[in-house]
Amino acid sequence: MDKSGEAYWKATLGLLTKILVVWFLVSFGAGILFADMLNGIHLGGYPLGFWFAHQGSMYIFVALIFIYAKKMGEIDRKFDVHED
Amino acid sequence: MDLQTTIYLVVGASFALYIGIAFWARAGSTSEFYVAGGGVGPRVNGMATAADWMSAASFISMAGLISNMGYGGGLFLMGWTGGYVLLALLLAPYLRKFGKFTVPQFIGDRYYSKTASTVAVVCLLTASITYVIGQMTGVGVAFSRFLGVSSETGIYVGMGIVFVYAVMGGMKGITYTQVAQYIVLIFAYTVPAIFISMHLTGNPLPQLGLGSNLVGQDISLLQKLDTIVVELGFGQYTTTTAGSTLNMFVYTLSLMIGTAGLPHVIMRFFTVPTVAAARSSAGWALVFIAILYTTAPAVAGMAKYNLLATVNTAVTTNGDLYAADSGLEVAKQPDWMARWEKTGLLKFKDQNGDGRIQYYNDSGLAQAKADLAKAQKENGDIAKAQTALDAAQKKHDAAKDGKFTQAGWQGNELTVNPDIIVLANPEIALLPNWVIALVAAGGLAAALSTAAGLLLAISSAISHDLVKGVFNPNISEKGELMAGKVAMALSIVVAGYLGLNPPGFAAGTVALAFGIAASSLFPAIMMGIFSKKMNKEGAIAGMLAGLSITLFYVFAHKGIFFIKGTDFLPLIGGANPFFGITPEAFGAVGALFNFIVAFTVDKFTKEPPEHIQHLVESVRTPRGAKAVDGAH
Structure with missing residues (x-):
C-alpha cells in the first residue's frame, strides 16, 4: 500500500475506534455495567440506566451510523479515494 | 362488518398487493x-x-x-x-x-x-x-x-x-x-x-x-x-x-x-x-x-x-392489592380474556375457589399443585411431587411476610403466553x-x-x-x-x-x-x-x-x-x-x-x-x- 493509502486506512481505523468506544459505552456501559448506578438519576419518569437499555442506546446507535457515514465521506474526499 | 370478515379483507388485500x-x-x-x-x-x-x-x-x-x-x-x-x-x-x-x-x-x-x-x-x-x-x-x-x-x-x-x-x-x-x-x-x-x-x-x-x-x-x-x-x-x-x-x-x-x-x-x-x-x-x-x-x-x-390493572382492580383505585374484593370477578372478565382463553394462550384456574382472579408470583405453588395432580392421575412419582409441593408451599407462605397466605391466596391463577401482549393489544x-x-x-x-x-x-x-x-x-x-x-x-x-x-x-x-x-x-x-x-x-x-x-x-x-x-x-x-x-x-x-x-x-x-x-x-x-x- 502506498503512503496515502496507509494514511487513509489509519484515518479510517481512528474513526472506527472513536465510534465503537461510544457504541460500547452507551450499551454495555450505561445500559448494563453502570445501569444500577445511573438508575439513581431520572429522565422524566425513566430511571437513567433503564432508559439507556430500553431506549437511549438505540437512538445513539442510529446517530452513530449517520455520523460515521458523514465523517467517512469526508475522509474519502480528503484522501481522494471517493467514488465519482 | 364482523371481525372475521374484516380480517379476511385486510389480509387478502395485503397479499394481493405483494403479488401485484x-x-x-x-x-x-x-x-x-x-x-x-x-x-x-x-x-x-x-x-x-x-x-x-x-x-x-x-x-x-x-x-x-x-x-x-x-x-x-x-x-x-x-x-x-x-x-x-x-x-x-x-x-x-x-x-x-x-x-x-x-x-x-x-x-x-x-x-x-x-x-x-x-x-x-x-x-x-x-x-x-x-x-x-x-x-x-x-x-x-x-x-x-x-x-x-x-x-x-x-x-x-x-x-x-x-x-x-x-x-x-x-x-x-x-x-x-x-x-x-x-x-x-x-x-x-x-x-x-x-x-x-x-x-x-x-x-x-x-x-x-x-x-x-x-x-x-x-x-x-x-x-x-x-x-x-x-x-x-x-x-x-x-x-x-x-x-x-x-x-x-x-x-x-x-x-x-x-x-x-x-x-x-x-x-x-x-x-x-x-x-x-x-x-x-x-x-x-x-x-x-x-x-x-x-x-x-x-x-x-x-x-x-394494563394486564395487572385489569386483573387486580385495586391497581387503578390505589387500594389494597391484597383485599378480598381486589381480584377481578371471573364473571366480569372482559371479552378479550374469554376470547384468548379459547386459544390456550391465556389460562385461568380458580385455585382458592373465590370466583376471582389472583395473578402474582406464587413461588411455583400452582405449578407444583398441577404436577402433583398429574402424578396422581398418571401413577407418577407422587412422593417426589408432594415434596416439591411442600417446598413451594413453604416458600409461598413465607413470601412477602405471609401476606399472600393471609389474603387467602392459594396459588397464581392466571398464566399468560407472552405472545398475547402484541396480539391482544388492540382488543385490550x-x-x-x-x-x-x-x-x-x-x-x-x-x-x-x-x-x-x-x-x-x-x-x-x-x-x-x-x-x-x-x-x-x-x-x-x-x-x-x-x-x-x-x-x-x-x-x-x-x-x-x-x-x-x-x-x-x-x-x-x-x-x-x-x-x-x-x-x-x-x-x-x-x-x-x-x-x-x-x-x-x-x-x-x-x-x-x-x-x-x-x-x-x-x-x-x-x-x-x-x-x-x-x-x-x-x-x-x-x-x-x-x-x-x-x-x-x-x-x-x-x-x-x-x-x-x-x-x-x-x-x-x-x-x-x-x-x-x-x-x-x-x-x-x-x-x-x-x-x-x-x-x-
Whole structure:
C-alpha cells in the first residue's frame, strides 16, 4: 500500500475506534455495567440506566451510523479515494 | 362488518398487493435475481432491510418477552440494534466494494480457497435454515389465530405467496414486496401502541409515554409498575436482569455479532449502487428498525400495567392489592380474556375457589399443585411431587411476610403466553376491528418478509456458490438464473416441510442461528477485511473451531441436533458451566475462540499470496466500486 493509502486506512481505523468506544459505552456501559448506578438519576419518569437499555442506546446507535457515514465521506474526499 | 370478515379483507388485500408487486418486479438476469440489479437507493434498501430483519419473533414475541423480563429484556433491544453499528462500520461498505453476489463468494475469493467458501456455505445454510423454520411456523401460527384456519393450511398459503414473488422476482421482487411489508407491519405495530399510550399517559408517543406520569396521577407509569410488581412478589420491573450481569453482557454482545453476521441481512447491502450508499443505508435500516424497537418496550411496560390493572382492580383505585374484593370477578372478565382463553394462550384456574382472579408470583405453588395432580392421575412419582409441593408451599407462605397466605391466596391463577401482549393489544385497548385486522396482516408481513430474505440467501448459496462456484463454473447466465429459481422453489418446499414438521426444537432455533452467524461468519468476514495477512488456513480453522464449540455448547444443553434425550450436560459439568453463560448467549464466546484459533494457525502457516493482499487493499478504498456482478 502506498503512503496515502496507509494514511487513509489509519484515518479510517481512528474513526472506527472513536465510534465503537461510544457504541460500547452507551450499551454495555450505561445500559448494563453502570445501569444500577445511573438508575439513581431520572429522565422524566425513566430511571437513567433503564432508559439507556430500553431506549437511549438505540437512538445513539442510529446517530452513530449517520455520523460515521458523514465523517467517512469526508475522509474519502480528503484522501481522494471517493467514488465519482 | 364482523371481525372475521374484516380480517379476511385486510389480509387478502395485503397479499394481493405483494403479488401485484411480484408481477411488476420480475427478474430477467442473475444480477436482478441476486442483487435486484444493484440500483436500490439507500432509503428503500434500508426499509427493505428492516422488513427482512424484523421477523415474526420481533413483531409478535419480543414485546411480550420484555414485558415478562423487564429491564433484562433490554438485551434484545440493544443486541438486535447494536449489531447494525458493527455491520455499518465493519462489514457492509467493504463487502459492497468487493462487488460480488454472496457472502460465501467473498470468503472463497478472499481466502483463495473453495474449501473456505464451502465451509461458509455450510455455516450459511445451517444458520438460515434453522431461522426459516421459525418463520414458517410463525406464518402458520398467525394464520390459525386470526383466520381460524389450521396452521397447516396457513403454511401452505404462506408458501404459495412467497413462491410467487420470490421465484419470479428473486431479490428484485423480494426488495419491493419487503418495502410494502414494512409499511404494513410498522403501521400495525404503532397504531395500537399510540392509542394505549394516549389512554394511559395522555402522551401519543409511546417512547415518551413510558416515561410519563399516569393520567390523573402524580406518579410515573414505571414507578407505579415497580411498586405493584414488587408487592405481587415479582422482581422490580426496571432493574431485574436476565441472569447475571455477565450473562446479560455476553448475551447482548452475541446478538450484536450474530446480527452483523447473518447472511440474509448482509446480502441486502449488495443491492445499493455505491459504497457510500451502503454506509448510509445501514443507518436508514436502523432508523426503520428503531421505530418498532423503541415502541416495543413501551408496549411491554404498558401492556404489563394494563394486564395487572385489569386483573387486580385495586391497581387503578390505589387500594389494597391484597383485599378480598381486589381480584377481578371471573364473571366480569372482559371479552378479550374469554376470547384468548379459547386459544390456550391465556389460562385461568380458580385455585382458592373465590370466583376471582389472583395473578402474582406464587413461588411455583400452582405449578407444583398441577404436577402433583398429574402424578396422581398418571401413577407418577407422587412422593417426589408432594415434596416439591411442600417446598413451594413453604416458600409461598413465607413470601412477602405471609401476606399472600393471609389474603387467602392459594396459588397464581392466571398464566399468560407472552405472545398475547402484541396480539391482544388492540382488543385490550378497545380499538376498532380494522386495527385488529391490521395486526394480523402485520404479523404475516413480518414472517413472510423474513422468510423470503432467508430463502434468497439459501437459494443463492446453492445456485451461485455451489452450482456455479464448485460444480459447473461454465454455466451460462441463463442456466444460472434457472438454477437460482429451481433452488428457490426447492428451498420453499423444504422450509414448508420443516415448518409443517418442526423437528421439535422450534424454540431453540433462532438462538442457534445467531450463535452460528456470530461464531463462524462474522469473524471470517471481519478478518478478511481488517487483517491483510490472514490466510486460508487460519480462516478455515477459525470458522470450524467457532462453529464446533458453539454447536457443542448448545447441543450439550438442548440435545444433539435438538433430538430429545441426547443432551450431555453431566459431561461438561452441569448447566451453563462456562461462567454461568447460557447457550443462547454463547455466540460471542464462539467468536472469540474463532479469532484466537485463526490468528494462532495463521502465525504458523504461509502468508496469503501477493494478489490477495492487493485485493484487501482495494476492498478498503471506495474508489473504483463497480456495479455488483457475480463473476468468479
